[in-house]
Amino acid sequence: SAVISQKPSRDICQRGTSLTIQCQVDSQVTMMFWYRQQPGQSLTLIATANQGSEATYESGFVIDKFPISRPNLTFSTLTVSNMSPEDSSIYLCSVGTVYNEQFFGPGTRLTVL
Amino acid sequence: TQLLEQSPQFLSIQEGENLTVYCNSSSVFSSLQWYRQEPGEGPVLLVTVVTGGEVKKLKRLTFQFGDARKDSSLHITAAQPGDTGLYLCAGQGDSNYQLIWGAGTKLIIKP
Numbered sequence: 745s746a747v748i749s750q751k752p753s754r755d756i757c758q759r760g761t762s763l764t765i766q767c768q769v770d771s772q773v774t775m776m777f778w779y780r781q782q783p784g785q786s787l788t789l790i791a792t793a794n795q796g797s798e799a800t801y802e803s804g805f806v807i808d809k810f811p812i813s814r815p816n817l818t819f820s821t822l823t824v825s826n827m828s829p830e831d832s833s834i835y836l837c838s839v840g841t842v843y844n845e846q847f848f849g850p851g852t853r854l855t856v857l
Numbered sequence: 858t859q860l861l862e863q864s865p866q867f868l869s870i871q872e873g874e875n876l877t878v879y880c881n882s883s884s885v886f887s888s889l890q891w892y893r894q895e896p897g898e899g900p901v902l903l904v905t906v907v908t909g910g911e912v913k914k915l916k917r918l919t920f921q922f923g924d925a926r927k928d929s930s931l932h933i934t935a936a937q938p939g940d941t942g943l944y945l946c947a948g949q950g951d952s953n954y955q956l957i958w959g960a961g962t963k964l965i966i967k968p
Contacts, residue, residue, distance in 0.1 A: 748899075775954055786960045787900070789955065838899070843887075843890070844956055846900075849899050
């Protein structure tokens with residue numbers, strides 16, 4: 745297993761601004777994932793972040809809106825750019841292991857006014 | 858496109874009752890995982906099933922993978938209020954790194 749921390753745990757932001765979410769893992773991992781989740785609903789994969797290469801984005805998500813950094817094997821950031829109220833959600837990072845079993849951070853609850 | 862249909866989406870029952878949550882697909886999965894998520898936290902892995910027909914038990918929770926590896930079920934015996942949460946199934950899809958997620962089952966156990 746892996747222990748994952750995220751910062752901030754929650755934030756309230758004004759529309760048009762950007763927020764960077766940090767994800768720190770207690771061990772080196774190859775694959776990190778960023779998800780979005782509405783409370784009580786399932787997960788939507790935003791992108792896969794591999795160290796040393798560009799992130800791979802899922803349909804409906806673009807790099808200009810959700811730039812991702814992966815500077816090393818224990819850390820990644822997701823930026824939500826030019827925010828609108830529609831970006832209000834819970835953002836989760838996770839790491840994958842054998843059978844792609846995933847371990848998640850506690851999430852960042854974002855509210856955009 | 859691989860899909861996982863999870864049902865029911867919402868279930869509210871009394872403590873002590875039994876329940877079953879289903880995940881079904883027309884596609885074959887190499888493995889299937891079940892997670893539980895509580896408010897304010899990320900999902901936590903409960904179990905991974907890999908072999909068709911496999912049954913795994915975790916205390917009062919019984920997980921089964923269908924013989925054809927297209928479906929799975931989670932059965933809870935004598936549910937407790939501590940079982941309350943969002944249950945998610947996720948299948949290992951065609952891509953070797955991507956999970957296919959079910960819609961989730963919001964479970965409330967009333968004391």
